[in-house]
Amino acid sequence: MTLDVRAPRDDGERDALSDLLCVCFNSPADGIAVGMERVGADHQRVLMDGASVLGGLWQLPMGQWFGGRSVPMVGIAAVGVEAAARGTGAGDALMASTVRELHARRVPLSCLYPATVNFYRRAGYELAGSRQRIELPLKGLRVRAAPGATLRPGTATDLPEMERCYARSVGAHAGPLDRRDYCWARVRQPRGETARHWLVHEHGELSGYVTLIQKDSPDDIGYDLQLTDVAATTPGAVTTLLSFLSGQRSLSGRAILFGSDRHPLLLGLPEWLVKVSLDLHWMLRVTHAEQALTARGYAPAVSGELEFELADELIPEHAGPLQLSVREGHATVTREPARSGAGRAPMRLDVRGLAALYSGFLTPPELVRMELLQGSSEQLATLGALFAGGTPWMADMF
Numbered sequence: 001m002t003l004d005v006r007a008p009r010d011d012g013e014r015d016a017l018s019d020l021l022c023v024c025f026n027s028p029a030d031g032i033a034v035g036m037e038r039v040g041a042d043h044q045r046v047l048m049d050g051a052s053v054l055g056g057l058w059q060l061p062m063g064q065w066f067g068g069r070s071v072p073m074v075g076i077a078a079v080g081v082e083a084a085a086r087g088t089g090a091g092d093a094l095m096a097s098t099v100r101e102l103h104a105r106r107v108p109l110s111c112l113y114p115a116t117v118n119f120y121r122r123a124g125y126e127l128a129g130s131r132q133r134i135e136l137p138l139k140g141l142r143v144r145a146a147p148g149a150t151l152r153p154g155t156a157t158d159l160p161e162m163e164r165c166y167a168r169s170v171g172a173h174a175g176p177l178d179r180r181d182y183c184w185a186r187v188r189q190p191r192g193e194t195a196r197h198w199l200v201h202e203h204g205e206l207s208g209y210v211t212l213i214q215k216d217s218p219d220d221i222g223y224d225l226q227l228t229d230v231a232a233t234t235p236g237a238v239t240t241l242l243s244f245l246s247g248q249r250s251l252s253g254r255a256i257l258f259g260s261d262r263h264p265l266l267l268g269l270p271e272w273l274v275k276v277s278l279d280l281h282w283m284l285r286v287t288h289a290e291q292a293l294t295a296r297g298y299a300p301a302v303s304g305e306l307e308f309e310l311a312d313e314l315i316p317e318h319a320g321p322l323q324l325s326v327r328e329g330h331a332t333v334t335r336e337p338a339r340s341g342a343g344r345a346p347m348r349l350d351v352r353g354l355a356a357l358y359s360g361f362l363t364p365p366e367l368v369r370m371e372l373l374q375g376s377s378e379q380l381a382t383l384g385a386l387f388a389g390g391t392p393w394m395a396d397m398f
């Protein structure tokens with residue numbers, strides 16, 4: 001079997017990929033068709049065995065916020081292998097080719113939601129953050145809108161300003177997406193429905209908004225509010241949005257959103273009424289270490305220099321010694337032969353460990369226990385200080 005991974009060349013290959021993904025994900029044909037269209041032909045990949053499409057996936061170029069900067073990232077979605085070809089190494093070949101392609105394109109990061117974790121670990125991905133489900137009961141919620149804040153329904157003309165507001169709302173957190181069209185479409189037209197928007201303005205500026213759909217409630221006469229997107233950049237926006245939600249409480253028993261228990265909206269609650277549960281973990285792959293380390297931000301008050309030997313079994317040219325220097329919120333990275341010697345042995349860091357460290361999901365001692373990192377206690381302390389940040393999270397599913 002000679003396998004090749006590439007963009008589909010014609011409608012026949014695209015249709016074969018669509019059919020295969022419908023079966024893999026038990027998805028209606030129109031759902032996959034919308035996805036294929038939104039992804040675009042350039043970002044679809046097929047795994048070919050001669051003229052047969054054995055599998056495929058979608059690449060979603062976007063960004064992810066780390067250290068206050070948006071780092072270019074390619075999300076991977078709809079990974080599937082034809083049922084009869086499973087267990088023969090086809091999936092491994094598809095993922096290995098994908099991460100090598102991203103490395104060659106100098107893409108810093110790749111992120112995905114795993115249906116099975118170890119399969120993606122083989123391609124160098126590691127657990128790196130979470131998506132939590134948050135249920136906010138509305139019956140007992142009593143919050144007054146902020147004085148001076150105005151609330152109104154949004155229209156299509158508001159969308160560009162909402163995108164800027166979203167970036168201000170989540171840009172200082174670790175992990176949220178810097179969305180592109182594919183993910184904006186998912187929050188604005190979830191599963192073919194059109195969501196509605198309500199906007200908060202203060203001092204003439206958009207300070208927050210909510211995007212939602214109403215869904216029949218399984219255990220109520222009314223409906224649930226499913227918040228597909230929420231941004232809040234000021235305490236006034238938080239209380240005004242909570243006041244808006246409390247105004248729905250006669251017919252809506254709860255609002256449901258995804259993200260983190262440290263979502264800006266929740267931090268303004270007068271009482272901790274929410275139920276938080278883990279929805280899924282996401283995994284990260286550092287596909288180009290120099291690009292990834294220099295593209296993100298660091299705490300301005302922290303500085304340090306470290307040398308480590310990166311292990312990457314899948315991309316030999318990615319492995320090797322790296323010197324990292326962080327000053328005033330920025331990093332420089334060089335690649336020189338390791339300067340080993342008395343007291344100067346470089347750390348050893350597996351590329352999976354780098355992913356979990358980079359996002360802030362795992363600390364150096366945790367990575368040592370997982371045998372993804374080796375270093376002296378002094379090196380581990382410096383590494384921990386450089387990558388300290390908030391708990392990584394993401395609201396979006398892709």
Ligand SMILES: CC(C)(COP(=O)(O)OP(=O)(O)OC[C@H]1O[C@@H](n2cnc3c(N)ncnc32)[C@H](O)[C@@H]1OP(=O)(O)O)[C@@H](O)C(=O)NCCC(=O)NCCS
Pocket residue numbers: 024025078079080081082085086087088089090091092093113114115116118119
């Ligand atoms: C997940 C999937 C892409 C794997 O494809 P595949 O061609 O069977 O994978 P490979 O044969 O290359 O397997 C590679 C390794 O991963 C393991 N693996 C594959 N699928 C697995 C699964 N569902 N659960 C646990 N391990 C799995 C294999 O056992 C193998 O390890 P081994 O060599 O030690 O036995 C395929 O099962 C599939 O299309 N599933 C349905 C869609 C899906 O779940 N996609 C993932 C969405 S995130």
